[in-house]
Amino acid sequence: MASQDDVILEVRDLVKHFPLTQGIVLKRSIGAIKAVDGVDFDLRRGETLGVVGESGCGKSTLAKLLMALERPTSGSVRVHGEDIASARGAALKRMRRNIQMVFQDPYTSLDPRMTVGDIVGEPFEIHSEVAPKGDRRRRVQELLEVVGLDPEHINRYPHQFSGGQRQRIGIARGLALQPEIIVCDEPVSALDVSIQAQVMNLLDRLQKEFNLAYIFIAHDLSVVRHISDRVAVMYLGKIVELGADAEIYDHPTHPYTQALLSAVPVPDPRGRENRERIILTGDVPSPANPPSGCRFRTRCWKAQEICSVEEPLLQVREGSGHPSACHFAEVHDVVHVA
Amino acid sequence: MSDPVTIQTAGVAAGGEVQETTAPGSGKPRSLWQDAWAELRKQPLFWISLALLAVFIVMAIFPQLFTGKDPAFAELRRSLEPPSAAAWFGYDLQGRDVYARTIYGARASVVVGVLTTVLAVLVGVIMGVIGGFAGGWVDSLTSRIGEIFIGVPYLLGAILILSTVAPAQENPGAVLITAVVIIVLSVLSWPIVARIARSSLLSVKHADYVLAARALGASPGRIIFRHLLPNSLAPIIVVATISMGSYISAEATLSFLGVGLRAPVISWGIAIADHTDYLRTALHAMLFPSIFLSVCVLAFVMLGDAVRSALDPKLR
Numbered sequence: 001m002a003s004q005d006d007v008i009l010e011v012r013d014l015v016k017h018f019p020l021t022q023g024i025v026l027k028r029s030i031g032a033i034k035a036v037d038g039v040d041f042d043l044r045r046g047e048t049l050g051v052v053g054e055s056g057c058g059k060s061t062l063a064k065l066l067m068a069l070e071r072p073t074s075g076s077v078r079v080h081g082e083d084i085a086s087a088r089g090a091a092l093k094r095m096r097r098n099i100q101m102v103f104q105d106p107y108t109s110l111d112p113r114m115t116v117g118d119i120v121g122e123p124f125e126i127h128s129e130v131a132p133k134g135d136r137r138r139r140v141q142e143l144l145e146v147v148g149l150d151p152e153h154i155n156r157y158p159h160q161f162s163g164g165q166r167q168r169i170g171i172a173r174g175l176a177l178q179p180e181i182i183v184c185d186e187p188v189s190a191l192d193v194s195i196q197a198q199v200m201n202l203l204d205r206l207q208k209e210f211n212l213a214y215i216f217i218a219h220d221l222s223v224v225r226h227i228s229d230r231v232a233v234m235y236l237g238k239i240v241e242l243g244a245d246a247e248i249y250d251h252p253t254h255p256y257t258q259a260l261l262s263a264v265p266v267p268d269p270r271g272r273e274n275r276e277r278i279i280l281t282g283d284v285p286s287p288a289n290p291p292s293g294c295r296f297r298t299r300c301w302k303a304q305e306i307c308s309v310e311e312p313l314l315q316v317r318e319g320s321g322h323p324s325a326c327h328f329a330e331v332h333d334v335v336h337v338a
Numbered sequence: 339m340s341d342p343v344t345i346q347t348a349g350v351a352a353g354g355e356v357q358e359t360t361a362p363g364s365g366k367p368r369s370l371w372q373d374a375w376a377e378l379r380k381q382p383l384f385w386i387s388l389a390l391l392a393v394f395i396v397m398a399i400f401p402q403l404f405t406g407k408d409p410a411f412a413e414l415r416r417s418l419e420p421p422s423a424a425a426w427f428g429y430d431l432q433g434r435d436v437y438a439r440t441i442y443g444a445r446a447s448v449v450v451g452v453l454t455t456v457l458a459v460l461v462g463v464i465m466g467v468i469g470g471f472a473g474g475w476v477d478s479l480t481s482r483i484g485e486i487f488i489g490v491p492y493l494l495g496a497i498l499i500l501s502t503v504a505p506a507q508e509n510p511g512a513v514l515i516t517a518v519v520i521i522v523l524s525v526l527s528w529p530i531v532a533r534i535a536r537s538s539l540l541s542v543k544h545a546d547y548v549l550a551a552r553a554l555g556a557s558p559g560r561i562i563f564r565h566l567l568p569n570s571l572a573p574i575i576v577v578a579t580i581s582m583g584s585y586i587s588a589e590a591t592l593s594f595l596g597v598g599l600r601a602p603v604i605s606w607g608i609a610i611a612d613h614t615d616y617l618r619t620a621l622h623a624m625l626f627p628s629i630f631l632s633v634c635v636l637a638f639v640m641l642g643d644a645v646r647s648a649l650d651p652k653l654r
Contacts, residue, residue, distance in 0.1 A: 067553045069549060069552055069553060092555070093555035096553065096554065096555040097555075100553065100554075101550070101553045103546045103549070103550060104546075105546060108545050108546040108547065109546035109547055109549075109550055110547055110550075111547040111551075111564075111565055111568075111569070112370055112569070113369060113370055113371070113568040113569055114564075115369070122551065122554060122556070122564075123554050126551075126554050126555050126556050126557075126560070127554075127555065157368065157369055157370070159370070170550075173550065173554075177554075
């Protein structure tokens, strides 16, 4: 396991509340959507942290906070010890070189009026110190080659490429500044399954080649397992379980993780008969008004009195070798096929 | 060296395959603007309106090419004489040549149409972009300012301003009269452009590629000029071309009502106004300027229509 020195991203007690206002002229606050509500984790050099959770659990807001595209309500995001969440101006611009993003939808993340050369070269124009002017075209062509595109296509426009190729362009743009961290916000969920594998393999290869650290956000558990070293499971703005991929997938201790895993399709018919289906009842509570204590208790079959009173912290517990936010954490292999 | 004949045929093949731009290796890469231009070129409406406008623009710049006569030369004894070989369109009330005056009248219309559009688009886009990009109270402020101007009925507002401003000048020159009309028309019409610019900007403001540029650390200026404006320009261009025609007709209306352009400026609107009383006795004095006015407005509106269908991917 990598040593503590290798930690390049530290997220501490990150909170983002979007205020809910009422009234047109005199706006008054009537509460807040607690999109991200106290998230802690570390990311080490060359490591992939998968973040899974259902729609609306705050995954994308988390990505935007890491990229300083949104300002957090409180908490910090430290890249090499410097807080990007409170940085501004030139300092923020310098820090951005170290953390870049790959977007979900390759059809909207590339400016349709710019050529591929302009899109991939834009990082060099913004950070002109990275590549001298005469060198940029060559650098862009190198990047295109690295992501498996024809460097001759530098003058083409995004609409002349397929979805998978567009995502490669987006990845090339993310690589341009040679960042150490890349935040991937559902990078393959808009692609066909056959293309998904290609893009995943590309990300895998680039990680080894450039020693990149990924934050890999997805709702597809099998995709996350394929690429991640560690996995964080999010529910209603909080991380409920955090561990190495084998710990999460084979020894889940949080009931929510167990329920999620029980819904993953199993390709083997016999294995499918063995596995257990945990069907959750009810809907996800509103993030504007989350339940007291444990946020999952309204849908949990293990819920007891203590769950509504005391909020379970994300910590190593008796019955869970890795951090889990459940008072009654215990290993329960739902898939039974490992 | 490669054979020039093959290059030529390859060029023709690539030009013919409009749909085949995605196939690797075939054809030259084209931007969306170039796509729109290719679409525009296919429309007969575009070429007709362009030809008409070219004639009007040449007429506005070099009226001498069309007539050797002096539009200001008046012979009262020929007042309201009908068209003849000597004067194709006849003579007006003051005994001036209607053909010469109609030709010279193009300048006022084209100048008013083009300059009003330029001014209205300039102010409108600046205000719309400021409001749309900044959001919050800045947006409210620019939108409310625009609504003040848009709240005044267009013609009523123009008549009000022109009839109060104009008498202040004792003996104004042609340039000043035209400038006042242009300014009044653009002051009353920029909010329309501003609204379109703002809504168009808002529709692309939250696109992922803008987010990507921000994540790279792009400055607001770069985001506006490299990403937002190029992607929100299409509807502004369409409205600008279509409204050019409406400014010309607004100018004619104001001149007709006696508050727009006045002598010494020569304008179709003035010619129409001067001869409404002689409709039954000397129709020609009013008919020819009216035809020119209608055709000119029509040309601009047709051009706007052609541009719209080329720029709007949904109509393709």
